[in-house]
Amino acid sequence: MISCAEAVRELWNYLDGLVDDAERAAVEEHLSVCRRCCGELEFAEELRGFLAAHADEELPPDVHARLAATLNELEGR
Amino acid sequence: MHGARAEETGPADAARRRFRELAEPELPRLYRLARRLVGEDAEDAVQDCLLNAYRKLGQLERDAAAPAWLTRILVNCCRDRHRRRARQPQEVGVDDVEQFSLYRKLADEDPFPYSDSLHLDFLHRFGREDVQAVLATLPEHYRAPLLLVYVDGFHAKEVAHMMKTPLGTILARLHRGRKLFERRLWDYAEANDMLREPVA
Numbered sequence: 001m002i003s004c005a006e007a008v009r010e011l012w013n014y015l016d017g018l019v020d021d022a023e024r025a026a027v028e029e030h031l032s033v034c035r036r037c038c039g040e041l042e043f044a045e046e047l048r049g050f051l052a053a054h055a056d057e058e059l060p061p062d063v064h065a066r067l068a069a070t071l072n073e074l075e076g077r
Numbered sequence: 078m079h080g081a082r083a084e085e086t087g088p089a090d091a092a093r094r095r096f097r098e099l100a101e102p103e104l105p106r107l108y109r110l111a112r113r114l115v116g117e118d119a120e121d122a123v124q125d126c127l128l129n130a131y132r133k134l135g136q137l138e139r140d141a142a143a144p145a146w147l148t149r150i151l152v153n154c155c156r157d158r159h160r161r162r163a164r165q166p167q168e169v170g171v172d173d174v175e176q177f178s179l180y181r182k183l184a185d186e187d188p189f190p191y192s193d194s195l196h197l198d199f200l201h202r203f204g205r206e207d208v209q210a211v212l213a214t215l216p217e218h219y220r221a222p223l224l225l226v227y228v229d230g231f232h233a234k235e236v237a238h239m240m241k242t243p244l245g246t247i248l249a250r251l252h253r254g255r256k257l258f259e260r261r262l263w264d265y266a267e268a269n270d271m272l273r274e275p276v277a
Contacts, residue, residue, distance in 0.1 A: 054205050
């Protein structure tokens with residue numbers, strides 16, 4: 001069975017679907033017996049959502065207007 | 078609004094209309110990404126991107142590929158700006174963060190001993206501006222893949238193609254970028270006095 005360090009290293013790739021079948025099986029085998037790594041997995045999921053939610057930013061209306069003006073200019077060429 | 082050209086139906090007019098239709102819906106996403114990559118230069122970077130993309134429109138084979146295509150051009154524009162202004166963040170040693178686990182760090186340090194949801198409570202201390210400040214400390218070659226995958230939802234393979242970088246390199250940068258992000262969250266919380274139990 002893989003170690004905690006190996007499992008933790010693969011957790012995000014596991015969540016992102018970037019592991020092959022053998023790696024997925026190895027991670028899941030480890031998770032089935034390791035409560036701490038299950039906590040790591042849940043936290044990695046939280047952190048992923050946290051990053052997506054907090055890195056978002058609205059396009060300010062004045063910036064949008066200037067960028068749209070560029071598109072207008074290009075369309076009018 | 079563009080009635081003066083409404084009767085123009087040549088291939089050049091169609092191409093210009095097509096460009097606008099493809100680019101305009103992407104503006105909020107492109108700007109958001111540019112803000113994370115070049116900060117206050119974001120608007121100029123998106124302008125550069127639009128001009129470059131317009132000139133290269135003939136290279137876009139399928140409209141469905143436009144979001145990734147525009148993103149690739151934007152990332153290159155942002156890199157150019159970094160190079161020109163020599164503002165590329167200093168390379169950081171990441172060996173010391175390879176083994177860092179924010180989950181374990183929180184469990185070990187237990188900054189909120191009365192909390193029954195320690196890890197979530199830690200994340201809830203961060204506002205949008207705090208996260209943006211943390212992201213800004215990451216070197217661009219880690220920050221860009223992180224944002225493209227976890228904020229914009231591109232697959233790592235698409236990011237590798239966009240950045241003309243081998244997939245293995247992108248996966249390694251994602252791994253190190255995530256670890257560095259975790260480490261910098263902790264460092265930011267320490268530096269900003271966020272590791273204390275709130276006063277009731």
